[in-house]
Structures are given as C-alpha cells and as structure tokens.
Amino acid sequence: MSHGYPKEGFNLVGSWDDWKSFVPLSRSGQSGSFVARVPIRRPPGLEEFQILQGQDWAARYYPTARGEGVEGPGNAHGRNFRVTPLPSDCMQLEILWDVLGRKVTWKFLNAAEQEIQAGEKKVAAKKGAKARSAPRNQASNRGPFFLVGSWDNWKGFAEFLPFGDSFRTKVKVGLDMKRVEFQVVVARDWNRRFHPTSSGDGLAGPDVGHGLNWRAEVGGKKWLEVTWSPDRAPYVEWTFPDPADAHEAAAEDFAAMLRDLAKEGSGAWFRGMAGIFEALPKCQRSSPYGAKAENEATARCLLATFLRDLETMADPRGPAPGGQRGALKELEEQCEQLLKDTVGEIDYATAGGDFMQEALPVDPATGPVQLKLWHRLVYLPLVMYVRNTVHLYEMLERLKAQSSGAGRGRLRALLDAKGTARESPYSWLVFSIVGALQILYHARAAAEKRGGCDAFPLELLASSPPQTVWIQDGVEWSPSHGSGAGAFQRKQVVNCEPMKPLGTLRKGDGLMYRGIWLPADADEDTIRYQYSFQSFSRSIEGVMRVLRFYSGVASTKAGEAARAGHILMYIGVKFQGWRLAMASWQ
Known part of the structure; x- marks a missing residue:
C-alpha cells in the first residue's frame, strides 16, 4: 500500500443488485478520493452499500456504530451505509470515498446525470386537455412513467418505453372484459398520477387523482397499447392492436x-x-x-x-x-x-x-x-x-x-x-x-x-x-x-x-436450444411473436447459464419475467429443413 491506497483498489457492493457484483471505484479529481456511479432500484426508496478493499469481503469499510465515521477494513456483516430517502427523480448514486479523510459521501443524479438534492420537489399545475388531442401546456415530470389499470386490479406497473418523442407500453387484458380503466403513474408513486379531468375533456396531474380514470372499451381484444407524451402538449391515446398485424x-x-x-x-x-x-x-x-x-x-x-x-x-x-x-x-x-x-x-x-x-x-x-x-x-x-x-x-x-x-x-x-x-x-x-x-x-x-x-x-x-x-x-x-x-x-x-x-x-442430431423467461401473463401470442436477436445454444447447460444471468439483472423485462419462474424452450432439430419444437415448464 502506498499513500494509503491498496494496490488491488476499492470496489462497491450494495443492494442495487442484491450484493452480487463488484463495482470498481476510480480515482477522482480530488486528492485521495475514489468515485463510482451505480443505478438504483425504483422501489423501495432505500439503498445500502459497503466498500471493499479489492474483492475481499474480510476487508470492508463501513459506518461506525453511531454512523458518524468510517471503520475498517474488517469483516462487519450488516454494518452498511444507508441512503434514504431517494428523490423520486433519482436514477443513479455517485459515491465518493475519501480514503485519507476517512469519509464517504454521495450525490443523487437524475436521468440526465445532473445532480438533484434530497427532498427536492417539483410543483406542477393541472393541465387541461382532451385525452386524444394535444393539451395546451407542458407536463413537468420526467418519469419514469408506468401504466396502471383495472386489468390486474391495479396491482402491476407496466413501464413506458421511449417511442420517438413520446412513450409507449402494451399490456394484456382479459377477453371477458368489456371495459378497462387506467392512469399514468410517475416513478411508481401513487401521489403522482396523470389522469383525465373530472369533466373528462382534459388531462390533469400529477396528483393523487383517485377514481379519475381513462376508460376504454375492450371489444374482445387481448392487448391494450397506450401512448403517453409528457412534453409541451401532453396527451394519452390508446388502441387494441392485433398481434399478427x-x-x-x-x-x-x-x-x-x-x-x-x-x-x-x-x-x-x-x-x-x-x-x-x-x-x-x-x-x-x-x-x-x-x-x-x-x-x-x-x-x-x-x-x-x-x-x-x-x-x-x-x-x-x-x-x-x-x-x-x-x-x-x-x-x-x-x-x-x-x-x-x-x-x-x-x-x-x-x-x-x-x-x-x-x-x-x-x-x-x-x-x-x-x-x-x-x-x-x-x-x-x-x-x-x-x-x-x-x-x-x-x-x-x-x-x-x-x-x-x-x-x-x-x-x-x-x-x-x-x-x-x-x-x-x-x-x-x-x-x-x-x-x-x-x-x-x-x-x-x-x-x-x-x-x-x-x-x-x-x-x-x-x-x-x-x-x-x-x-x-x-x-x-x-x-x-x-x-x-x-x-x-x-x-x-x-x-x-x-x-x-x-x-x-449436418450429419448428427444437430439439436440447438434457446430459452427465454416468460412473464406470468404470457400467452400464445407472447410465444409466437418474439422480438429478439438472441442466438441458440448447443447445450441445455448453455441455455441455463444465460437464463441465470438474466434472472439476476434488476429493472429489466427478463429480470421481471424470471420472478414468475416460467421457462420457454425452443428446440431446433437438424440444420436442413429446420423444425422447431417448444417446451414450457416451471
């Protein structure tokens, strides 16, 4: 060790990925300091971490019992730096480790990698609008945005993905449903919902807005597709697409x-x-x-x-x-x-x-x-x-x-x-x-x-x-x-x-395999219409290694689907005249 720095460097470990990976801390512009950035989980509004010397769990740096300083290196399970509350717009933590000063600090960063302050609140006025036409003013919130609705008794959050200048998501609705109702929620926060005005001819929020829902007639369709634009002229529009088309x-x-x-x-x-x-x-x-x-x-x-x-x-x-x-x-x-x-x-x-x-x-x-x-x-x-x-x-x-x-x-x-x-x-x-x-x-x-x-x-x-x-x-x-x-x-x-x-x-059996995690609401359309670039493996073991990897990545579609415990396996037979068999199991 020279100048107080171990030659193996420092790594962060933390709750953002269930303590699975080592995030290297790099030298910062400040003398004696190291810095790293990590993504945060959206719920539950809390992150915990420790600093490791190299990748040695027996050489951890952690807060003192009263939380007023830094102790270590040592083996102190459960003695973690705690970051809470997290601002609603926070997407990353920037953690600074001052080795010489024995001090750990952090900053909150938004999606644009700009620093935001803990407790900072953004005030937004209600917006007047028709749901399918352009309202007059600009929505102030920057997301992430989620669709919630009656199809699952308001339990799930379907994240909107970027779609040009707007956002779009799609959810499965029941064939036996005559009508569905929904709202747009900011950062899974039920106090920040976008919804129609009480008269039904405009758009309001973000606020509590309980019971003020958009309503759509299902008409025997399987999927509801919602487009949400929060900028300049906010609007919500929806359709029930046919999967094959x-x-x-x-x-x-x-x-x-x-x-x-x-x-x-x-x-x-x-x-x-x-x-x-x-x-x-x-x-x-x-x-x-x-x-x-x-x-x-x-x-x-x-x-x-x-x-x-x-x-x-x-x-x-x-x-x-x-x-x-x-x-x-x-x-x-x-x-x-x-x-x-x-x-x-x-x-x-x-x-x-x-x-x-x-x-x-x-x-x-x-x-x-x-x-x-x-x-x-x-x-x-x-x-x-x-x-x-x-x-x-x-x-x-x-x-x-x-x-x-x-x-x-x-x-x-x-x-x-x-x-x-x-x-x-x-x-x-x-x-x-x-x-x-x-x-x-x-x-x-x-x-x-x-x-x-x-x-x-x-x-x-x-x-x-x-x-x-x-x-x-x-x-x-x-x-x-x-x-x-x-x-x-x-x-x-x-x-x-x-x-x-x-x-x-070509002369052998030529079996090839591909496995994907299926969400709990997967149906025949999900299996039939795949949007992926992933390749096949020549062994079941190879498929399982890939599935294990994706199940451990939070805040992704595959990670969410893995929690349902359903695997769909595609099996390719021969290399001439391809035939595909499919098996699905828990």
Missing part, C-alpha cells in the same frame, strides 16, 4: 430502417460505430446491465482481443488444430473478397478519421497490424454480439421495443435511446450484425455452390478460438492497461471448444 408491421419497419441506414453510406456507418464506443462510459454507468457486464468493451479492448485470438489461430505451433486454422483462413479470404466487391472503400474522411486503426495497440515486436474490411465489418460486430458486454445487452433490451410497434422513423430513435442517459447509436450495431450475417450467408452459398453441402465450415462458426492469455514484460496483459515496451508472448492454454470435423453438425 403488429408483428408484420414491426418486421417491415425493421427492414425499412436497415435500408434507410444503408443509404447513408459507409462514412455514416463508421461514425455511428465510433459514437457507440464514445457513449460507452455513460451507457455502462446508467445501464441495468453495467454492473454485470465485463468492463473491457472499448474499441481498443475488443479490437486488440480478437486480433490476439486471430494471431493464436494463425500460429502453426499454437493450440488451434490445423482444420480450424485452415477453415478460418479460407473463410476470411472469401469474406474479404465479397466485402471488396460489395462495400468497396470505407469513407473515413466523412467519419472524421479511422478510429479503429488508431485505437489498436501496437506490438513492438511485429509492428502495427493493418485492419481489413473483414475485421471491421464481420469480426468486430460479431464480437460485440457474442461477448459479455453492455453493447450486447443494451441492444437486445432495445430491440424488444419493436413489440410496441415503434414505426419506421421511431424504431431508430428507440434503438438509440434518444434523449435519455443511455443514448448511444445502437441502430448501427444492429445494422452491422445483420450485415455481417449476410456476408457469411453469401459466403456459404458460394462455397456450397462450388463444393456441396459440407463446403462451408458451419463447425468453425460453432467453435471458439483458443483462449488467449498474453504476457508482456513478465505480467499478464490486458488491452485496458496499455502496452509496455516488451514483445508479447502467448501463454499456452487448452482450446475449450475446438472445431469439430466438417459435416459433423
């Missing part, structure tokens, strides 16, 4: 968005990808997945890691089997040629420079590696898709918003989370992943045309590169640590998922 419209909107993005050109794509990495620190702090995803998700880390993997694969003396090495080399050459024929050159000038090449660490022994189109357009998007990063989880969470029928123009804004603390152009990552899969599909079609069904290496795509551990200057190297002066050396490791011989998957 909504699903078809969402698919058309998705395809139209991809075509619109393609028209913007390679420079816009490259600028969009740069924007994703620029927004990563903010997104990592505010995302509910931020604490569980790996931290090394920057462009530098991802590019360096997959290049190290490719170098391992290419090394004839390395752990990769010859068949895997040869199949990857051949696939890379095929895809590179396809990309040159279809994409051509990327317009780096429009994008303001080649951020990918500039982010790449240089091995002093071999010199700089020149990135190819294959690296940029196929490998990197798929690495972002399969690695345990915020990129993957944020993209999947936002894609589910298609189920609300976002519309061609609004779907992109929804994927990019425009105007929120998690704003990041993930529409370009969706575009990139679809493009990468298209290139692989065309490579497969060309290979099978030349050499038959087993000419394309499906088994390569189902394998993993040997886990690469690189040593530089005698220590294990990580891209986030920068580069030293010495050359890289590879630590010999076992390939945990080697490539099977070509034809194995």
Whole structure:
C-alpha cells in the first residue's frame, strides 16, 4: 500500500443488485478520493452499500456504530451505509470515498446525470386537455412513467418505453372484459398520477387523482397499447392492436430502417460505430446491465482481443488444430473478397478519421497490424454480439421495443435511446450484425455452390478460438492497461471448444436450444411473436447459464419475467429443413 491506497483498489457492493457484483471505484479529481456511479432500484426508496478493499469481503469499510465515521477494513456483516430517502427523480448514486479523510459521501443524479438534492420537489399545475388531442401546456415530470389499470386490479406497473418523442407500453387484458380503466403513474408513486379531468375533456396531474380514470372499451381484444407524451402538449391515446398485424408491421419497419441506414453510406456507418464506443462510459454507468457486464468493451479492448485470438489461430505451433486454422483462413479470404466487391472503400474522411486503426495497440515486436474490411465489418460486430458486454445487452433490451410497434422513423430513435442517459447509436450495431450475417450467408452459398453441402465450415462458426492469455514484460496483459515496451508472448492454454470435423453438425442430431423467461401473463401470442436477436445454444447447460444471468439483472423485462419462474424452450432439430419444437415448464 502506498499513500494509503491498496494496490488491488476499492470496489462497491450494495443492494442495487442484491450484493452480487463488484463495482470498481476510480480515482477522482480530488486528492485521495475514489468515485463510482451505480443505478438504483425504483422501489423501495432505500439503498445500502459497503466498500471493499479489492474483492475481499474480510476487508470492508463501513459506518461506525453511531454512523458518524468510517471503520475498517474488517469483516462487519450488516454494518452498511444507508441512503434514504431517494428523490423520486433519482436514477443513479455517485459515491465518493475519501480514503485519507476517512469519509464517504454521495450525490443523487437524475436521468440526465445532473445532480438533484434530497427532498427536492417539483410543483406542477393541472393541465387541461382532451385525452386524444394535444393539451395546451407542458407536463413537468420526467418519469419514469408506468401504466396502471383495472386489468390486474391495479396491482402491476407496466413501464413506458421511449417511442420517438413520446412513450409507449402494451399490456394484456382479459377477453371477458368489456371495459378497462387506467392512469399514468410517475416513478411508481401513487401521489403522482396523470389522469383525465373530472369533466373528462382534459388531462390533469400529477396528483393523487383517485377514481379519475381513462376508460376504454375492450371489444374482445387481448392487448391494450397506450401512448403517453409528457412534453409541451401532453396527451394519452390508446388502441387494441392485433398481434399478427403488429408483428408484420414491426418486421417491415425493421427492414425499412436497415435500408434507410444503408443509404447513408459507409462514412455514416463508421461514425455511428465510433459514437457507440464514445457513449460507452455513460451507457455502462446508467445501464441495468453495467454492473454485470465485463468492463473491457472499448474499441481498443475488443479490437486488440480478437486480433490476439486471430494471431493464436494463425500460429502453426499454437493450440488451434490445423482444420480450424485452415477453415478460418479460407473463410476470411472469401469474406474479404465479397466485402471488396460489395462495400468497396470505407469513407473515413466523412467519419472524421479511422478510429479503429488508431485505437489498436501496437506490438513492438511485429509492428502495427493493418485492419481489413473483414475485421471491421464481420469480426468486430460479431464480437460485440457474442461477448459479455453492455453493447450486447443494451441492444437486445432495445430491440424488444419493436413489440410496441415503434414505426419506421421511431424504431431508430428507440434503438438509440434518444434523449435519455443511455443514448448511444445502437441502430448501427444492429445494422452491422445483420450485415455481417449476410456476408457469411453469401459466403456459404458460394462455397456450397462450388463444393456441396459440407463446403462451408458451419463447425468453425460453432467453435471458439483458443483462449488467449498474453504476457508482456513478465505480467499478464490486458488491452485496458496499455502496452509496455516488451514483445508479447502467448501463454499456452487448452482450446475449450475446438472445431469439430466438417459435416459433423449436418450429419448428427444437430439439436440447438434457446430459452427465454416468460412473464406470468404470457400467452400464445407472447410465444409466437418474439422480438429478439438472441442466438441458440448447443447445450441445455448453455441455455441455463444465460437464463441465470438474466434472472439476476434488476429493472429489466427478463429480470421481471424470471420472478414468475416460467421457462420457454425452443428446440431446433437438424440444420436442413429446420423444425422447431417448444417446451414450457416451471
């Protein structure tokens, strides 16, 4: 320890994720201080935490018995810093640990990452409006917003998701219901409801508003879809969509968005990808997945890691089997040629420079590696898709918003989370992943045309590169640590998922599995119409690992659904003439 700081650093643990993860504290601008931000749970209005030296539960820092100072390091279970009450607009806590002064303080941050004061109240006048037309004034509250109603006896809170300049949510209503009633609630606070005026010709709130409800005739429909706009001219409108029509419209909107993005050109794509990495620190702090995803998700880390993997694969003396090495080399050459024929050159000038090449660490022994189109357009998007990063989880969470029928123009804004603390152009990552899969599909079609069904290496795509551990200057190297002066050396490791011989998957049973958590009110429409980018696994164990991960992330749709304890399993049989079987159990 030097200057009072342990070399292993400090981590936060707390109630926001049931004490499951370690949130690193980083050096702040103040001497001797460390800082971190964590998301909060919306209810119950209380958070507790401790500070750990490294990840050692026996070396905790905690408040004194009277709460007037800091004790530790020691093993003191239950002696927690308590933060309560939480302002209704609070979305994050910024916690400051003054090591030298032995002091812990915190700030409340809203969705725009602006500091708000405990006990701060916002006063809003009632708004006159018709429910389906634009009221005159601007609503003052900023959410989060929830729909509550008579379909479940006013028990549940259906969160509104961003929908362009407004918000939208959808709930299941009973077929035997003739009419439903509902209100809009701010931050699950029953004292802050939006509702119709007593005369029924306007919009009022936020206030208690008990018994003043919007009413909608059900007419034998299953779903109620409500759009809520709190800005400038607040309004509420609703419809009862047909699931099949909504699903078809969402698919058309998705395809139209991809075509619109393609028209913007390679420079816009490259600028969009740069924007994703620029927004990563903010997104990592505010995302509910931020604490569980790996931290090394920057462009530098991802590019360096997959290049190290490719170098391992290419090394004839390395752990990769010859068949895997040869199949990857051949696939890379095929895809590179396809990309040159279809994409051509990327317009780096429009994008303001080649951020990918500039982010790449240089091995002093071999010199700089020149990135190819294959690296940029196929490998990197798929690495972002399969690695345990915020990129993957944020993209999947936002894609589910298609189920609300976002519309061609609004779907992109929804994927990019425009105007929120998690704003990041993930529409370009969706575009990139679809493009990468298209290139692989065309490579497969060309290979099978030349050499038959087993000419394309499906088994390569189902394998993993040997886990690469690189040593530089005698220590294990990580891209986030920068580069030293010495050359890289590879630590010999076992390939945990080697490539099977070509034809194995096609000739074998070829079973593939995918599992999802089902909410308690799931029905046939929920099962039939899925809005997801998630992939299949080759084993039940793989599915269970994924389900376990999602069940532990609070404030997400999957986390909420996991509490019902229902799993839906899709089983894909064979690789030619796909057949899907489904099983559901508790």
